[in-house]
Amino acid sequence: MKIGIDARNLVRNLTGIGRYVLEMCRGLAESGNEIFLYLPEKPMPDLSRLSGATFRISSHAGDIRRLIWAHTTLPGQAARDRIDVFWGPAHRLPSNLDPHIPRVVTVHDLVWHHAASTMRLQGWLGDRLLMRPAIFSSDEIVAVSRSTADDIRTLYPSVSKKLRVVYPGLTSLSDGAASNVLADNGIDRDYVLFVGTLEPRKNLRNLLEAYALLAKSVRKDLLLVIAGGQGWRLGDLRERIARLEIEPDVRLTGYVADGDLAALYRRARLLAMPSLYEGFGFPLIEANAVGVPALTSNVSSMPEVAGEAALLVDPTNVQEISTAMGRLALDNTLHSLLAEKARLNGLRFSWKKSASEMAAVFESAIAARKG
Template identity: 25%
Template sequence: MKVGIDARMLGYSGIGRYTENLIREILQIDKKNQYVAFTQKGRGRFMNYDLGFKKFINPKSKISNLKIVEVDAPIYSFKEQYNFLKTVVKEKLDVMHFTHFNRPIFYNRPSIITIHDLTPIYFPGKKRSSFVEQFAYRLVLKSALKKANRIIAVSNFTKKDILKNFSFLDEGKIAVIYEGIARFAEDPKQFVNHKSKFLNLKPYLLYVGVWREHKNLLGLIRAYEKLKQNSNSIQYWRKCRENEFKKIASLKLEDLKNLKLVIVGKPDPYYPEVPEAAEKSPFKKDIILTGYVSDEELFLLYQNAAAFVFPSFYEGFGLPPLEAMSYGVPVVSSNAASLPEILGDAALYFDSKNTEEMADKIAQALFDGDLRKILVEKGKKQVLKYSWQKMAQETLKVYNKITKKI
């Protein structure tokens, strides 16, 4: 069997991490079939890990059952409807896995698409908000859903969301395959001696992710300000848990004035509201926008966080809070979309539209020692449900089922 995988988004956001881990893990478990990874032109060195050897995979890779093909077809461009189509057809694949919705409309061979979420339907954003761009998104997505032999949804929530918006689909066509957590979380010792400019930030709240409207970063900044401004929000915890604070909590009440908010993610020029809100905040010196960070720096930021906050209005899965749990960090999350499904009872939830509630839940996670301990213990158990290897195994089963039906 010859399988193609769309790897053009490697290095970009969660879809890139999903694709990277899919390729790495499936090559570990499957030595029989042949794989072709299609990368964007000039991005042949695309993976942070080469099957554990910590080298970049490139077009000259010696992995016997992997071929890498570079193509000039940027994501969401017209070129992917022609250049990418022509390149994929040329490989004469038994099955092609498009790891995002953007499957070329005129591709007529067996294929699979992964749908991570339907964010553009609910939050079009500024970059592609015009009528024409929204029409194109709907056209490509609808075509992909119709023509794909199988659809992979990364959560039950996403599966239900697809069926709600595209009622013509047969529910049996959609397979739910959960994602895993980042590989570097499995081997923390490799980063112990890494030096970082972020080591002296403690204590801090942490957010990791892109700067988009649905991520609710403005709400997070407002909740942080309320937490710092309104000491009454933690009076209950001062009264009830004073003894436990000293034993368990990583943050003492008197240190609240030093609490920082660290927002990790590549700056997005389409969302200047985030740096503007940070600059206008009365606590602007304590709001840190890190920009892009390396895996080593991200490991240290996770490991030393007092709590992780995920305030999203909408998520198809949600990798960052799981990564935080894997480091023993208590997670405070919105109760929106897929998050309760993915995080289970291992997170402290709030209404994403209620900044008062967000601030209060953050205070609980910081200062209630018993609760912190429970969240950390439950978090470590919750992450065991998610494995990139398991994801790759289940995806390989989908490949095999499709080729057997042809």
């Protein structure tokens, strides 16, 4: 198939959705499909792993210009390339796409509906206004988890027949054996690892308060390492850490590249991901792949993705988060049991399988548009 893809999520540093787009594109290309990537501007990340793809790079930097690009330049390029199917991998489809072109949209989450207060206004408006028309105009809808599929089905029951669940795969992160991230950040003992953009939905405030509730004797041997780029509406994180009097025991690494992230996962005692809402949750399976168990929330997709490799907590209950953190830090029997299950859980997710299932969805969309 000739597959056209809205690749705007590959422009910036790769976070969850960007990594999803990159890996899915690579899997689709490796299985013999012809990939056309449409980007509003030159990408920052190294996309050499997609060397077999055709890139259509425009000069539409900035939010407003990118929006205009998506509904003018991109549809024209897709029509000229005579693609067999168009894929919007993140909640959007061009409104002016040639009506003969089959189209598929992936929905990662419905944060705008379920956790609107945790979003930036611009992102909330974008999803609220653009996700619905993409869902209704698509020939097939892909949800990244059963939880997300249920959310879509509840909000838009009439689209249930064209709704499919295709799990993302597990990315094999670059070997971090030569990484200096631990030494550079003074990480010199066991630690709880948080990975993600520093934004309200990730529930960092409650995580910090839960960590502060641990006995000093526990914190002395268990750092809290926060790895992620600065997001929004968290105020001064360092000031909050100082106010909780846990500054000596917390490390803020900022955004880290894959090699450093691999090293952080490999050495972690546990992953802490007590998010308020997630459509999937890549850190859960990335940690699981190296035998690291998780503490995560009992809401949305997290129980589904974590399987039996995590302790589940109410993300609004600081004491519950703290208690679970303490158990995973101190109970070696429990930790070993969950670590063993973690590796098995990671094996459930494969990009090769994901790409194969996505290709089947594209074929179904082509058949639906012809019919």
